[in-house]
Amino acid sequence: xxxxxxxxxFDMDGLIVDTENIYYNTYNQTLNELGxxxxxxxxxxxxxxxxxxxxxxxxxxxxxxxxxxxxxxxWMTRFETAISNPDQIDLMPGFLDLLSHLQNKHYKLGIASSxxxxxxxxxxxNGVLPHINANALRDIFGAIFSxxxxxxxxxxxxxxxxxxAKLNVPPETCVVFEDSEAGxxxxxxxxxxxxAVPNFFTSHQNxxxxxxxxxRLDAAIAVL
Numbered sequence: 001x002x003x004x005x006x007x008x009x010f011d012m013d014g015l016i017v018d019t020e021n022i023y024y025n026t027y028n029q030t031l032n033e034l035g036x037x038x039x040x041x042x043x044x045x046x047x048x049x050x051x052x053x054x055x056x057x058x059x060x061x062x063x064x065x066x067x068x069x070x071x072x073x074x075w076m077t078r079f080e081t082a083i084s085n086p087d088q089i090d091l092m093p094g095f096l097d098l099l100s101h102l103q104n105k106h107y108k109l110g111i112a113s114s115x116x117x118x119x120x121x122x123x124x125x126n127g128v129l130p131h132i133n134a135n136a137l138r139d140i141f142g143a144i145f146s147x148x149x150x151x152x153x154x155x156x157x158x159x160x161x162x163x164x165a166k167l168n169v170p171p172e173t174c175v176v177f178e179d180s181e182a183g184x185x186x187x188x189x190x191x192x193x194x195x196a197v198p199n200f201f202t203s204h205q206n207x208x209x210x211x212x213x214x215x216r217l218d219a220a221i222a223v224l
Contacts, residue, residue: 005193005224006173008102009143009163012113012120014179015217017127018090019083020047020201026078027054030071036062040200047201048180051076080122089127092199094218096131101221103140110143110163112176114183117148143167155185160192175224177217181205195220 014020024043031038046054055072058064064071082088102109113120124137124144134140143166150158164171176187176194179202187194188209196210197217207213214220 004173005107005175006169007108007110007164007167008175008177008224009110009112009160009167009187009192011176011178011180011183012111012123013115014047014092014199014202015177015183015197016092016095016111017123018092018199019123019127020199021090022079022082022088023047023051024201026082027058027075029078030075031058031062031064033074034062034064034066036064044201044204048182048205051079080119083119083123083126086126086130089123091127091131092197092217094216097218098220099132099140101218102224105224107224108167108169109141110145110167111141112143112145112159112163114147114153114159117146120144120146154180155182155189157186157190160187160190164190164192177220178210181207184210 010016024040027043027046028038052072055075056068059066059068059071115123129137132140137144143163145159145163147153150162152158160176161171164174171191174192176192177197178184178187178194179197179199184194184196184207194210195212195214196207197214198205198207
């Protein structure tokens with residue numbers, strides 16, 4: 001028998017929207033200006049780390065003639081320009097079909113992302129809202145939390161516990177969808193059932209503690 005799930009909570013980057021490719025492309029474009037070019041595989045080690053630390057790492061690793069804060073500014077200017085254009089943001093495979101299924105089943109829905117609030121809102125507004133039948137994200141998602149809303153980020157469970165509380169459901173009745181190892185650990189530490197859906201940039205991470213590991217989001221329709 002299935003557990004009596006009441007709510008489903010999604011991570012955002014690399015899970016709902018394919019922003020990891022945007023992070024890589026804009027990171028590499030910033031490197032290109034300084035005479036460096038790396039393949040997608042070269043960005044894998046950056047995933048899951050703050051952009052500030054990745055900027056400092058880039059300056060040191062590639063011996064760049066620029067301050068870390070200047071690399072960070074140039075990179076994020078490119079990134080924010082990209083996510084301001086809905087045509088630049090792709091949804092991850094299966095998200096819309098899964099969302100429709102969950103709405104038909106009347107699950108409460110939430111989003112819990114470690115991304116800072118402003119960047120998260122821009123990504124959701126331009127990358128998700130144009131594709132769903134709603135005037136506002138809040139019409140679909142009863143709780144939306146960002147990294148700016150917590151004092152301890154993933155793998156700490158704080159953001160998932162806050163999301164469950166906002167949805168007014170017990171943590172053990174929540175299903176979490178995550179693409180990263182830290183996210184899986186966060187959901188499990190919150191006492192939730194976790195579905196891991198690794199992508200190109202997180203497939204090398206350890207998702208073994210997840211309750212289910214899926215090739216794409218809509219594979220969960222059969223069990224929810």
